[in-house]
Amino acid sequence: xxxxxxxxxxxxxxxxxxxxxxxxxxxxxxxxxxxxxxxxxxxxxxxxxxxxxxxxxxxxxxxxxxxxxxxxxxxxxxxxxxxxxxxxxxxxxxxxxxxxxxxxxxxxxxxxxxxxxxxxxxxxxxxxxxxxxxxx
Numbered sequence: 001x002x003x004x005x006x007x008x009x010x011x012x013x014x015x016x017x018x019x020x021x022x023x024x025x026x027x028x029x030x031x032x033x034x035x036x037x038x039x040x041x042x043x044x045x046x047x048x049x050x051x052x053x054x055x056x057x058x059x060x061x062x063x064x065x066x067x068x069x070x071x072x073x074x075x076x077x078x079x080x081x082x083x084x085x086x087x088x089x090x091x092x093x094x095x096x097x098x099x100x101x102x103x104x105x106x107x108x109x110x111x112x113x114x115x116x117x118x119x120x121x122x123x124x125x126x127x128x129x130x131x132x133x134x135x136x
Contacts, residue, residue: 008034012125035065036124057113060106060130062123066097070119073101078119080130084112092130095123104129 015023015036024033062068070078070093080092088109094101110132117129 008032008125012036033065034125035122057131057133058106058108058110059116059128060092060104060132062095062104062117062125062127062129064095064097064102065124066095066102066122068117068119068121068123068127068129069094069096069101070115078115080112080115082112082114086110086112086132093117106130106132108134110134 011023011034015021015034020036022033022035025031072079072094079094080086080090086092086106086109088106090106091103092106092112093104093115095104096102113131113133115129116131117123117127123129
């Protein structure tokens with residue numbers, strides 16, 4: 001039976017609360033590995049001084065663990081830049097897992113405030129990637 005994204009989210013929350021850095025589950029030919037950021041907690045990211053608080057901002061988050069890529073490998077221009085208007089479902093970055101690139105999508109339309117993740121940084125499930133405010 002496939003693992004549901006709500007189960008992954010619950011596991012990530014349990015890992016964060018318990019202070020465990022990673023977990024790997026293998027069952028019936030399927031495997032799942034969750035790696036939490038170390039050194040920076042989500043709480044410290046939320047408290048970082050910016051124009052917009054992450055608690056009230058809209059945040060596009062990584063759905064998988066890997067390396068954050070701000071621009072397509074064949075292009076030099078990043079997917080988004082601060083001040084840029086974006087639509088819901090628009091690609092705001094990529095997470096590289098080996099040779100696979102997984103898109104990070106905007107959950108809503110808005111104006112980009114900042115690129116939270118540093119290009120080339122290791123990101124975990126749920127890591128904030130781009131912060132933006134509602135266009136309305």
